[in-house]
Amino acid sequence: MTDKVIENNQAAIMGVIVSDFTFSHEIFGEGFYMVDISVERLSESTDVIPVMVSERLIDVSEDYKGMKIYVTGQFRSYNRHEERKNRLVLSVFAREIEFVDDIAESAKTNQIFLDGYICKAPIYRKTPLGREIADLLLAVNRPYGKSDYIPCICWGRNARFASNFEVGNRCAIWGRIQSREYMKKLSEDQLERRVAYEVSVSKLEIVEEDA
Numbered sequence: 001m002t003d004k005v006i007e008n009n010q011a012a013i014m015g016v017i018v019s020d021f022t023f024s025h026e027i028f029g030e031g032f033y034m035v036d037i038s039v040e041r042l043s044e045s046t047d048v049i050p051v052m053v054s055e056r057l058i059d060v061s062e063d064y065k066g067m068k069i070y071v072t073g074q075f076r077s078y079n080r081h082e083e084r085k086n087r088l089v090l091s092v093f094a095r096e097i098e099f100v101d102d103i104a105e106s107a108k109t110n111q112i113f114l115d116g117y118i119c120k121a122p123i124y125r126k127t128p129l130g131r132e133i134a135d136l137l138l139a140v141n142r143p144y145g146k147s148d149y150i151p152c153i154c155w156g157r158n159a160r161f162a163s164n165f166e167v168g169n170r171c172a173i174w175g176r177i178q179s180r181e182y183m184k185k186l187s188e189d190q191l192e193r194r195v196a197y198e199v200s201v202s203k204l205e206i207v208e209e210d211a
Helices: 154-161
Strands: 009-017 022-027 030-040 045-053 068-082 085-100 110-118 123-124 132-141 147-154 171-188 189-204
Touching: 009 045, 009 189, 030 110, 045 068, 045 171, 045 189, 068 147, 085 147, 085 189, 110 147, 123 154, 132 171, 147 154, 154 189
Parallel strands: 045 085, 147 189
Antiparallel strands: 009 030, 009 068, 009 110, 022 030, 030 045, 068 085, 110 132, 110 171, 123 132, 132 147, 171 189
16 A cells, blocks of 8 residues: 555455354345454454455355455444444455465555544543553545544554644544454443454554645
């Protein structure tokens, strides 16, 4: 992915299929299914990233677990209503998929570029060890008046820079999609393990709007 991109939401991941296909929804007779892809990090841990695939791209009745795949598309969000409130659900919407024989160590297995607008004041904080972190929520426009709301996390110098962003600023972000487990408190004595998805930012810049 070069800096000169045409689309404002481009994601590319390469990894191993680790689940069956499960039905998500249907639009105009076209079925969409979810599948999980395990993508290795440089640190040798992995991210398990949900991918939404059209039945027109692949035979969703087959068992592909263990096969290596390269997916390009967009990182999208939608609100799912549960427990009397909305929950942001994120996945990679596949535009193209390709099975691969091998994944080279030098392969760029997890890349994303976003061009959107800051829609919530950045949250800047420091860890107990003094590491700087900033959380951003980026609204990335789709055609037909829709937007995807993508949580992004910045570290160190990027976090310090992002802490000064204001709601409405246009921002370009390069990074990777990551999964993170956390415990959700459902009641006084009930916890539920959940997974959050976000963009770990490697580079970001303010985009000046044309006058």
